Amino acid sequence: MYNSVSLTQFILEEQRRYSAVSGEFTALLNDVATACKVISAAVNKGALAGVLGGAGSDNVQGEAQKKLDVISNDVVIGCNEWTGHLAALASEEMEEIYPIPAKYPRGKYLLVFDPLDGSSNIDVNISVGTIFSILRCPEGVKEPTAKDFLQPGTQQVCAGYALYGPSTMLVITTGNGVDGFTLDQSVGEFVLTHPKMKIPADTKEFAINASNSRFWEPPVTRYINECLAGKTGPRKQDFNMRWVASMVAEVHRILTRGGIFLYPRDTKDPSKPGRLRLMYEANPMSFIVEQAGGVSSTGRERILDIQPDNLHQRVPVILGSKNEVDRVIQYHKES
């Protein structure tokens, strides 16, 4: 394709280089990419297609679903259930897992996804995205249950996100670095545009929802106060702040030019140890961030090492440029 490398070519060549990657996996990733193209088209049409606004329902987390949340969830299922590569799917928008119906063949992988992350941004036409994580279905399991999904993030075969921004991008890792593809709308292909993305170790940009500051724990308050103090404070340099309220956009910015993102544990709602969900937000993003040379932690432990106990569990997330995240981890140790 006009001297550029398409997603399919890229994955096939990876597959030849690393025998751990099978043809079945390549086909699965193509199905996921197809789903992202369909969602991209729907997001892009917006009001023209009548897809903006609320769906009039709540998801498992008790959050109001947008029409596009529901549509995106259906698209991911529709593009993947019949192809024979998956044993089951699980999503932010479904309380229970979705085993592949008996009328279709079952494959050896599990797909966990957030169909439309940052969906509060849809109606205001700001970037949203799809996040996904691919796991192996445990050996010998014919009837997968939620328990089979509860694998630590270190077990992920692949993680990725699609960003529906000014251009649509797909960013993936299979454990050999992070590569970014841009959707060429004119031919309908994802094209390799951002090979081997690396997060700079240092940054002067932080992202946190500061409206929660009165609920933060002392190490987070200390870190942010030091950033805010700028040149005349202990850090002796000025910092800049960003908050898109769309984790995909936030992580993409960090992959592009560095930064630190925090959605820390706070005391706002003691029943929730964090805002973001481990299986389909924190784990895939942590895999990507680590593969790009960054760090991802709850402040107390590496996110990828957490043994999940629930499909929809929440965790504190602090990720991005190595030296800044390490500093926040250090502040947690000291407090």
Ligand code: F6P
């Ligand atoms: O799905 C969670 C999410 O939408 C993330 O994309 C984003 O980082 C966060 O929630 C925004 O939270 P808040 O509404 O508190 O700013």
Ligand code: MN
């Ligand atoms: Mn989300």
